[in-house]
Amino acid sequence: MDLKKQKFKRVPRHIGVIPDGNRRWAVNCGLEKKDGYQHGINPGFKLYELCRDMGVEELTLYGFTVDNTKRPAEQKAAFKQACVDAVLELSKRDAELLVMGNDKSPSFPEELKNYTKRTKFGKGGIKVNFLVNYGWDWDLKNENGIASKDISRIDLIMRWGGMRRLSGFLPVQSVYADIYVLDEFWPEFTEEQFYRGIAWYQNQDVTLGG
Amino acid sequence: MDLKKQKFKRVPRHIGVIPDGNRRWAVNCGLEKKDGYQHGINPGFKLYELCRDMGVEELTLYGFTVDNTKRPAEQKAAFKQACVDAVLELSKRDAELLVMGNDKSPSFPEELKNYTKRTKFGKGGIKVNFLVNYGWDWDLKNENGIASKDISRIDLIMRWGGMRRLSGFLPVQSVYADIYVLDEFWPEFTEEQFYRGIAWYQNQDVTLGG
Numbered sequence: 060m061d062l063k064k065q066k067f068k069r070v071p072r073h074i075g076v077i078p079d080g081n082r083r084w085a086v087n088c089g090l091e092k093k094d095g096y097q098h099g100i101n102p103g104f105k106l107y108e109l110c111r112d113m114g115v116e117e118l119t120l121y122g123f124t125v126d127n128t129k130r131p132a133e134q135k136a137a138f139k140q141a142c143v144d145a146v147l148e149l150s151k152r153d154a155e156l157l158v159m160g161n162d163k164s165p166s167f168p169e170e171l172k173n174y175t176k177r178t179k180f181g182k183g184g185i186k187v188n189f190l191v192n193y194g195w196d197w198d199l200k201n202e203n204g205i206a207s208k209d210i211s212r213i214d215l216i217m218r219w220g221g222m223r224r225l226s227g228f229l230p231v232q233s234v235y236a237d238i239y240v241l242d243e244f245w246p247e248f249t250e251e252q253f254y255r256g257i258a259w260y261q262n263q264d265v266t267l268g269g
Numbered sequence: 270m271d272l273k274k275q276k277f278k279r280v281p282r283h284i285g286v287i288p289d290g291n292r293r294w295a296v297n298c299g300l301e302k303k304d305g306y307q308h309g310i311n312p313g314f315k316l317y318e319l320c321r322d323m324g325v326e327e328l329t330l331y332g333f334t335v336d337n338t339k340r341p342a343e344q345k346a347a348f349k350q351a352c353v354d355a356v357l358e359l360s361k362r363d364a365e366l367l368v369m370g371n372d373k374s375p376s377f378p379e380e381l382k383n384y385t386k387r388t389k390f391g392k393g394g395i396k397v398n399f400l401v402n403y404g405w406d407w408d409l410k411n412e413n414g415i416a417s418k419d420i421s422r423i424d425l426i427m428r429w430g431g432m433r434r435l436s437g438f439l440p441v442q443s444v445y446a447d448i449y450v451l452d453e454f455w456p457e458f459t460e461e462q463f464y465r466g467i468a469w470y471q472n473q474d475v476t477l478g479g
Binding site: 124126127129130195199222223224225226227230231233234235236237238239240263266267268269 | 334336337339340405409432433434435436437440441443444445446447448449450473476477478479
């Protein structure tokens with residue numbers, strides 16, 4: 060793993076991930092759309108391990124949004140369950156978890172209410188932010204600054220599934236982020252895809268608009 | 270022009286433009302960096318005409334930002350002048366102009382202070398928003414909602430100059446925008462580049478996160 064670390068001079072401090080394409084992948088595989096989400100959990104842990112081993116300090120994953128909750132009930136149940144399962148699995152690893160989203164809404168999973176303040180699992184280390192029932196307008200309309208103020212500025216956003224847009228992902232933290240889009244669907248995640256994004260990031264310059 | 274209109278089923282209602290690469294283009298041409306900005310004015314008018322003729326209702330151009338004002342004084346003077354010249358030229362056309370930015374700062378050009386409320390030129394028609402001394406944090410920290418509330422949601426963002434990021438461009442209006450990046454520098458603008466972005470946009474689906 061040290062070799063991989065040495066390969067890259069610029070390690071993003073904070074990576075944001077938009078793991079899109081679960082439903083399209085499921086349909087391509089002859090599954091029901093809702094069945095895609097469970098296949099998105101393992102890729103998340105592969106990514107977590109790669110980030111941790113590379114020295115990434117903070118990782119934010121787009122779980123589901125307030126917008127997403129308008130989807131059919133069976134899909135909503137499936138992506139909520141996948142988020143709960145992911146957190147249960149993460150609780151067995153080393154991480155500092157923050158679940159961020161509108162926890163006053165019935166769409167917020169009961170099982171995740173204990174994690175809306177940062178919680179250390181195992182030896183801690185990498186900060187993992189998990190957006191759950193997150194809404195960009197909910198975030199901005201908070202009375203004391205933004206609701207997501209404990210999430211820092213993002214250096215690199217990686218989006219799977221080919222769409223070239225942010226879809227409401229942390230508008231404040233994303234203002235200066237470099238955005239790398241992969242055409243592959245999220246359940247098809249490979250280490251090579253991740254390193255392709257990191258390699259691309261080497262050639263971007265951080266100007267913060269200056 | 271009707272032919273061009275018919276070619277595209279989906280005309281974006283609102284296009285945002287990040288006209289980047291003026292300085293890199295100037296250096297490539299053996300000019301001083303500051304000299305790139307004046308060469309960015311004509312491309313803006315070519316784009317304005319294409320949008321107007323296609324039936325685009327609103328066009329937002331990234332003039333300069335609060336971040337940009339930290340650049341060397343001669344560059345700052347040059348991009349301020351280019352913005353003033355662009356507005357003077359637009360005042361001879363048909364448009365409804367809104368200049369949006371922090372006009373309480375000395376970096377805001379005196380000549381543009383009359384245009385911080387929407388102003389009709391000629392027969393009006395297409396809304397043109399010009400971001401001048403704009404800051405994303407200035408926009409969000411406004412006391413009555415966002416400062417840029419008279420600018421609507423953006424459908425398509427086209428960025429010239431190869432960078433895949435928003436650089437603080439209207440974070441609220443950009444949450445659902447499809448982002449098309451061209452590697453060409455802004456002073457090299459051609460009609461073909463514009464239609465390439467519009468053609469790409471035809472195959473995006475508007476889900477608004479749903």
